[in-house]
Amino acid sequence: MSSALPYIDVNPAGEIKATVIWLHGLGDSGHxxxxxxxxxxLPDALGIRFxxxxxxxxxxxxxxxxxxRAWYDIKSMDFDKRADLTGVLESSAxxxxxIEAEMANGVPADKIILAGFSQGGVIALHLGPRFHQTLAGIMALSTYMCQPALLPSEAxxxxxxxxxxxxxxxxDEVVPISMGKAAYxxxxxxxxxxxxxxYPMQHNVNMDEINAISQWLQSRLA
Structure with missing residues (x-):
């Protein structure tokens, strides 16, 4: 099964046992x-493909x-209007x-992590709770939630x-921490x-966060 989205991948040395799908932020790319x-x-034994x-x-x-490159348009910086729902739905699809392609290639849903930073995190928080099979985890970094009121009815x-x-x-001067805390x-x-x-940082990642992500991924995919 092929995907309509182009991507780059980083594969483990041996057998692929799990996959992390990681979505970038506005204006960035998979690189x-x-x-x-x-x-x-991460330990080689986990066989994690990115x-x-x-x-x-x-x-x-x-x-x-x-x-x-954008997962959706941003028409306003207002808290409740920042994510264009039409684009969010298109990108989520x-x-x-x-995810379905990874499953078709033999990675079960419960060994797949959906991750995203900023705009990518918005997609992760939208799609993850709505996905029809149980995922290993959802990772949302420096991000916020699109249409939080819809979550209970669509989950x-x-x-x-x-x-x-x-x-x-x-x-964070791009996505105020209050927006992330509201999603939480x-x-x-x-x-x-x-x-x-x-973490004491701006709209980025730091080494302490990377270490915490590593520990969390290992706990989810061991």
Whole structure:
């Protein structure tokens, strides 16, 4: 089964036993987070494959209509209008194809992590709770939630207990930490198994966060 989304991948030395699908942020590409794989220092025995897809190119309103890789348009920086739902739904469908492709290649859903940074995290938080099979986990970094009021009605019971790892920079000037905390509180209020951690950084990742991600991935995919 092929996917409509182009991507780059980083494969383990041996058998593929698990997959992490990692979605980049606005204006970036799949190449942006690929260098993080060796820094995670994951045991070879886990057989983890990483897939870093490239978002489609589209005009982005807040950037003067400039075309760039984006999972959805951003028409306003207002808290409740930042994510264009139409684009979120379109990109979620494309990422779902990626998950299905991994499953078709022999990786069970419960060995697949859906991860994302910033815009990519919005897609992860939208698709993960709605996916029809139980995932190993959802990782949402420096991000927020699109249409949180829709979560209870659209969630799939398959992922009610799926662990969600959330992390955010305390000095994030792009996505204020309050937006990330609001997403965390929504998940917590809906009884998701969600963890929250913050770091003294801006809209990026740091080594402490990378170490925490590594430990979490190992706990989920061992």
């Amino acid at each position: 942006g987070f690929a260098p993080i794989v060796p820094e995670l220092k 897939v870093f897809p490239h978002a489609p190119e589209r005009p982005v309103t807040i950037n003067g209509g400039m075309r760039m 494309l990422v779902e194809q990626l 799939n019971a398959a992922n009610n207990d799926t662990p969600v790892f959330m992390a955010h920079g305390e000095m 509180e929504t998940l917590k209020a809906n009884h998701y198994n969600v963890s929250w951690q913050s």
